[in-house]
Amino acid sequence: MFNKRIVLVGLCMALFCTPLLVKAEGAKDLTASLALLPGVIDSPDKGPFVDLVKAIGGVYTEGKIKIETYPFARSIDNVVKGKADFHIPTVRNRAVSAESLPYRFTTEKIGNVAFVIYSNTEKPLTKKMLKEAMAQKGKFPYTIEVVPGIENQFGFPGTPSVDLTSSLQKVQKKRIDALVWAQEEADNALKTLKIKSIQREHWMDYEDSIIIAKGPQGDAVDKILSNALRKLRADKQLQPLYAKVHRPYDDWQPAKMGW
Template sequence: MPIQAGRVGALLSALVLFLIGPSPIQAQPSNSDAPPHTLVIHMGELPGLINLDGSGPFVDFVRFLDDQDPNTQIEITVFPIHRAINGIVQGSADLMLPAVRPTKTVTDLPFAFSSESFGDVTHVLYTHKNNPLPVDVLWANPRPYTIEAVPYYMPFKVERSHGIEQSLRRLAAGRIDGFVWAQEEADMMLKQLGLTNIRRAHFADFQDVFVIPKGKKGQAIDAYLTALITRLRDSGALAREYYKVHRPYVDWQPE
């Protein structure tokens, strides 16, 4: 079950033990009969990466994190993205993925983000083949263009995308000027749809982060994640596992 307010102190105590104990990569299962501390994560569906049946490389990445500390269990449930976010807001989840750190300070969101990122996710600008929009032109003056994306972390005003397929189809039909999305997710849909009148270009790299609750509960969770992510990064294991989810920009065009 999700961590209640009374469990924050217990989680912090577990964090101290985690920090002074063996590396999570080398940790062996405990012989204690005490039940593990539980973190509930709601993951938003991203076909191919996070599937509703609980499969996909992003789900496997979270299972990898779960394996690093025998004293903490991460319970994974996959929902449509809006329901996954609501889990954090309503208090039924302790963590949520996927999420990208905003490029500017955002204070009006009903949730927070983990202090540590576990990797950079490449974002691609998709434009129409007959009306290409150079990335540098868009960055210099985005106002004349209708771009669909996720508004909260984009560095300029965009229209909200209601789904990868919808935005790619709208772009192919010439109804919008561009679409910005994470490379792997959007590329999979682009190939599936067989659209050949769309061009790709590297837009930017954003930090992949966890969504966490605001307040003391979120602070305790953030401290735990910081310790875990830092030690895995220092060992080299974090980059190796994250590469299975997101990779640097791949330069190719639909044909």
């Protein structure tokens, strides 16, 4: 009789504990590698993009998301080398072959981000001029600095920027022809520097996406992040968060500011 009770207790424990064990084994903690960008990602705890990642973590209940911050190119490299599960922010240009990249993107995008051409008012580089140069054969005539690590997404030969602030100063001093960068990040730096001799012009909008690894590991992370983004979007939580990061192109000029 005593032995039967032990068997019954053991069976009950197995029935109640098995789901917990399955959940524990299926749970996955993620490491988010975020690129340091003034006013958007200032630290692992500060910035509207950080708040967005925290919101993703809020709807992902099977594990936790650890946020780390790095310089832009290194942040992407963390994903490629398996040191992080995903990188934010990035842009996706669907005209660029996915096979040529050392990483992939999540199925679900975050939103759309406006990229701007920043050139010197005395030597402006317009959208029309850039498109004409892209269509011509031979040596590309302009020196344009772009976001490091994703310079292959823009469709024209770009030089990776070492530092956003220094790139804007190079434009001011006419050491480069232009900088092409996401509106909010570059505008934040421009307003801090108070440079009036820079002209802004909308280049184009890109998909604001998330970089993940190729292969089965990336597939698993894609499922987690894309499901979380869909839920946030369905619950109408994503757009208010994203509006604090990126907005539609704002047509203003530094020369008209009271700096």
